[in-house]
Every structure is written in C-alpha cells, then in structure tokens.
Amino acid sequence: MDLNKIRTDINQVDSDLLALLARRRQLTLNVARSKEIDLKPVRDQEREQQLLEKLVALGKEQGLDAQYVVRLFQTIIEDSVLRQQAWLQGRQNTSQDLVRVAYLGARGSYSHIAAQGYFARRDKSIVELGCPDFHEVVQAVEQGNADYGILPIENTSSGSINEVYDLLQQTHLQIVGETTETIGHCLLTLPGADLEAIDTIYAHPQVISQCSNHLRGYSGVKLEYCASSAHAMAQVANSQDPTKAAIASKAGGDLYGLEVRRAKLANQAENESRFILVARKAKEVPVQVPAKTTLIMATGQRAGALVDALLVLKNNGLIMSKLTSRPIPGNPWEEMFYLDVEANLSSEAMQQALSELVPITRFVKVLGCYQSERILPTELE
Numbered sequence: 001m002d003l004n005k006i007r008t009d010i011n012q013v014d015s016d017l018l019a020l021l022a023r024r025r026q027l028t029l030n031v032a033r034s035k036e037i038d039l040k041p042v043r044d045q046e047r048e049q050q051l052l053e054k055l056v057a058l059g060k061e062q063g064l065d066a067q068y069v070v071r072l073f074q075t076i077i078e079d080s081v082l083r084q085q086a087w088l089q090g091r092q093n094t095s096q097d098l099v100r101v102a103y104l105g106a107r108g109s110y111s112h113i114a115a116q117g118y119f120a121r122r123d124k125s126i127v128e129l130g131c132p133d134f135h136e137v138v139q140a141v142e143q144g145n146a147d148y149g150i151l152p153i154e155n156t157s158s159g160s161i162n163e164v165y166d167l168l169q170q171t172h173l174q175i176v177g178e179t180t181e182t183i184g185h186c187l188l189t190l191p192g193a194d195l196e197a198i199d200t201i202y203a204h205p206q207v208i209s210q211c212s213n214h215l216r217g218y219s220g221v222k223l224e225y226c227a228s229s230a231h232a233m234a235q236v237a238n239s240q241d242p243t244k245a246a247i248a249s250k251a252g253g254d255l256y257g258l259e260v261r262r263a264k265l266a267n268q269a270e271n272e273s274r275f276i277l278v279a280r281k282a283k284e285v286p287v288q289v290p291a292k293t294t295l296i297m298a299t300g301q302r303a304g305a306l307v308d309a310l311l312v313l314k315n316n317g318l319i320m321s322k323l324t325s326r327p328i329p330g331n332p333w334e335e336m337f338y339l340d341v342e343a344n345l346s347s348e349a350m351q352q353a354l355s356e357l358v359p360i361t362r363f364v365k366v367l368g369c370y371q372s373e374r375i376l377p378t379e380l381e
C-alpha cells in the first residue's frame with residue numbers, strides 16, 4: 001500500500017467531484033432560465049423529496065448511508081436554490097458588476113465575511129468600505145459613497161440588534177436583501193501563545209454577549225470591548241503580545257495571522273446572524289422566489305390597536321415571521337413595531353393589507369421587499 005499513490009487517487013476523485021458539482025450548478029441555472037419563462041417558483045420541494053429518495057436508494061447500493069447522502073445533497077440543493085434565486089433577481093434588476101459595499105469594521109469582520117458571501121453568489125466584485133459604526137454604514141449609502149450597506153439585525157444567541165432597528169426608523173434607505181451566516185466564534189491568539197498566560201480578551205460587545213457562558217470560565221482575564229471583531233483581531237496582531245487574545249472567526253484570524261485556540265464559543269450551538277442589505281433604491285423581487293416584506297408601524301395607544309393591525313394580516317392570509325418593537329425617540333412609552341411578512345410587496349394580498357393598515361395605524365412604512373435567503377432543508381419523509 002503506497003500512501004502517496006492512494007492520495008493521488010483521492011485527489012483525482014475530489015477534482016472529479018468538483019467538476020461534477022460545477023456542471024450540476026450550470027444545469028440548475030438552466031432550470032432557472034426555464035422558470036423565468038414559465039414563472040414557476042424556484043423551490044420545488046416535491047422534486048427535492050423525490051431526488052433525495054432516489055439518491056438514498058442509489059447510495060445504499062454503493063454502501064453509503066442515508067444520513068450522509070441526505071446531508072450532502074441538502075447542502076448541494078441549498079446552493080442550487082440560492083444561486084437560482086440570485087440569478088433571477090439579477091435579471092430583474094440589471095445593475096453593475098462592481099458594487100461598493102459599506103460594512104462594520106475592517107476586513108475579516110463578520111459583516112465583511114457576510115458581504116463577501118452575498119455578492120459572490122451574485123457574481124459581483126465588491127469595493128469594500130469598512131466603517132467604524134452602524135450609523136456610518138447607513139450614512140455611506142445615504143450619501144452615495146456606497147451602493148449597499150450590510151447590517152446585522154438579529155442573532156440566534158443574543159437576539160435583536162437594537163441599534164440597527166433604531167437606525168432603520170430614521171433612514172430612507174430600503175432593505176433590498178438578507179443573508180444568514182453561521183457565526184463561528186473562536187478564541188484567537190498569536191501563533192504558539194500560552195493560553196494560561198492570556199490576560200486580556202478583545203471582542204465586540206455583541207460577541208461578548210453571545211459567548212457569555214464560555215467567558216464566565218475565565219477568571220482574572222480582562223474583557224476589552226472593541227468597535228468590531230476586525231478591531232479586536234487588529235489589537236492582538238498589532239501588539240504582537242502573546243498575553244492578548246481576540247474573539248472572532250477563523251476566516252478573520254487567517255487574515256490577521258492569528259491562530260484558533262478554542263472554537264464554538266457561542267452560547268447557542270447554532271450561532272447564526274441574519275444580515276440585511278440596504279440601498280438607496282428599492283429592488284423588485286421576481287415572483288418565482290420567496291419574498292419577505294419588512295414594515296414598521298406605530299399603532300397609538302388605543303386598546304387592541306396592535307391586535308387589529310395583526311388581524312389585517314391574518315385576514316389577508318399573510319404569514320408574519322417576525323414581530324419586534326422599539327421605543328419611538330421623543331415619544332416615551334410609545335412603541336414602533338417591526339414586522340417581517342412572508343410575501344412579495346407587489347402581491348395582491350400585501351397591497352390589500354397595506355391599504356387596510358393605513359387607516360387604523362398612526363404610521364406605517366414599508367422598509368423593503370427582498371428575497372428570503374433562508375432555505376430550510378427538505379427532510380426525507
């Protein structure tokens with residue numbers, strides 16, 4: 001048994017697999033082209049179900065277990081659906097191939113990584129504009145220095161990001177997209193640093209709250225709040241001090257020459273953040289892709305006012321996937337409600353609901369309509 005020879009064979013199989021995956025992706029884009037013509041929805045879970053059943057049976061014949069086959073193909077199908085959606089959206093809103101994107105922090109921050117993923121799926125190159133805070137991200141787009149801004153809006157460990165909700169109340173920018181990223185928090189140090197000697201950990205406040213359980217385990221270690229995860233990594237890298245550590249992603253650590261010493265630090269095993277993309281102009285969402293419309297409204301303090309507003313959605317058959325509230329600046333004890341509705345703004349149901357909401361609310365505004373990027377995997381029945 002010659003190890004080198006076996007590894008050469010494995011390399012060949014892997015490169016064949018990649019070529020096949022690329023070919024599959026190409027074919028699914030042809031499917032998107034056909035759906036564009038006959039206006040069929042991108043997602044067809046019945047077809048996915050049949051595919052999985054067939055593949056599990058085929059896999060079994062080759063000695064591959066069902067779970068492995070299902071997991072692999074759920075990933076492949078997720079890519080295919082996201083690509084098709086992005087392609088259709090691009091066709092509807094023809095725009096430039098090079099886009100300027102404002103994000104929090106510097107290269108390697110979570111927002112930066114989310115932006116890279118979002119635009120790579122759309123075959124767009126980005127000019128990066130790192131900003132010191134969320135307000136400047138919004139301002140960069142408002143003033144035309146960036147085409148898009150990317151903002152984290154909620155996280156599975158720490159919940160809503162209030163600062164971003166508050167900024168949305170005050171801007172004329174529209175939400176034009178969303179993306180969900182797995183956020184793998186790691187403890188990063190200079191290569192070879194002694195973990196026992198760490199006396200300071202740098203991290204963004206959101207990150208510290210998402211990793212609070214893990215951080216309770218360090219006694220006598222100072223936590224330094226940073227404006228972004230990129231700043232946290234830069235502090236450690238620039239200091240060249242082995243007693244300093246940062247919490248950020250592995251991909252970010254690679255950019256700053258830092259080593260992963262502990263991984264999966266978040267309180268929730270599935271630590272994911274949802275980011276929104278904002279732009280000066282609204283985008284149209286093709287009818288074939290699942291759309292979400294985000295609204296803000298103030299109902300006034302009349303008893304039952306919120307219930308009445310929500311009944312409008314119910315009566316129009318609309319599904320609300322999120323409801324959150326924030327205080328209104330200058331109006332103590334009044335709340336502004338943020339709603340995500342699973343519908344296209346151009347749909348009859350949504351238009352009807354909006355016309356019914358206007359007379360019964362004090363204020364209602366559409367923050368944007370965008371394609372939903374959350375692809376829940378089809379499970380084998």
Ligand SMILES: C=C(O[C@@H]1C=C(C(=O)O)C=C[C@H]1O)C(=O)O
Binds near residue numbers: 031
């Ligand atoms: C490619 C298609 O679109 C989607 C993606 C699928 C896939 O990647 O196999 C299957 C069904 C659809 O949800 C299709 O409809 O065939």
